[in-house]
Amino acid sequence: MLQFSEKTIERLIIYRRILLDILKSSDSNIYSHQLASNAGVNSAQVRRDLMGIGYSGSSKNGYDVAMLLKGISEVIDTPEGEGVAIVGLGHLGRAILDYFRGRRQKLEIRAAFDHDPAKYDRVFHGVRCYHTDNMNQVCRELNITVGIIAIPPDCAEEIAYKLAEAGVTGILNYAPVKIDLPQNIYIENRDMIMAVEKAAYHARQSHERKAVHECIS
């Protein structure tokens, strides 16, 4: 099993999206520098990333878009597809459901969980919502390996443990609280408040840069 770095995986995902667009619209071949400028990276970076997936282009025509897509998908996707569950059908959970609808074939939201009686045992956007207590059983039955935590911070950690017990090995945590899990389980904390704080820091930097420029000129 080949190992790709975090950054490389992110870029492969970006490349794939670009290639899917290109496949629909226009050419069947692409050069590293075209892909690079679409993705906002250096062309050597692209070539190095693609080297890793073991598909070679030609110096005449660059890369074959369809073959490249196939190569990237072999790295990123599982042939059988993977099941995803959303925990929490508040605004955030439903937003993710909305964004996701029909966008990826190999990745399917198969269940939602909530403990609100107004939510569970109902179907939202074609996805059935179950009571949180049934997580273990449902996740195993539907073969769910990816969990998205979209609940308030107070019980996020507990839910993460439950997901892990239910066989989930990749978790996305949107609650503004850091969660640690055994190293064999991947968790990405996507703290929305931190993101705003970071953007605010950079916004300020830009303003100060602008002020300095105006001072000089």
Next chain:
Amino acid sequence: MLQFSEKTIERLIIYRRILLDILKSSDSNIYSHQLASNAGVNSAQVRRDLMGIGYSGSSKNGYDVAMLLKGISEVIDTPEGEGVAIVGLGHLGRAILDYFRGRRQKLEIRAAFDHDPAKYDRVFHGVRCYHTDNMNQVCRELNITVGIIAIPPDCAEEIAYKLAEAGVTGILNYAPVKIDLPQNIYIENRDMIMAVEKAAYHARQSHERKAVHECIS
């Protein structure tokens, strides 16, 4: 103006959150290794990050929590505070509004924008929603420098340009589409679908690792 790397800023934000918790609950001093284990990093990393903000601890008592908070906040915050706007009051926009309520003093959501007549000219969670066409005027009046894009991908880019025109210099884009802006404006693309794809990749890796282990043992 000191420059901090992206990663350092992220960690400073994490440290601050941890320190705020500690300030409330217990001790008034903290050692680098304590802060490190809370943040999930190496203690040398913590000391190096704190070196940068120009506040020194003592080898006897480590760092003074309150002073450290002050030091970090001087780097991250603007004294006057910054204004934030959310574009799009669908599920995602409201989720962010919910998560944010009263969490940060120096960062205030001052406006929302939407073009749905059911949304604009109303108040949500204490935040007034305006028509998207008034963005320029409203942002300038309320001194908004940070924008959050929480709309479907099709018009995300257009909105980003409008925000930039309205004087916003830090943007968070939650739509699953990459947006490029002039380099003086900071934009972070927080693509929710890519995040799931990444988690799915890692979930699969964990499963395969587990399978290998079981095979060996």
Next chain:
DNA sequence: TCATGTGAAGACATTCACAGCA
């Protein structure tokens, strides 16, 4: 003795620059 501050080493990631090929 134990923690800080930091030079130096190490690990990783990106980019340059060019050989080789069509």
Next chain:
DNA sequence: TGCTGTGAATGTCTTCACATGA
């Protein structure tokens, strides 16, 4: 000529390890 694939150089981030000080 203009591309790919890649060694080597550069740049960035993290960690080690130790002098210094209370």
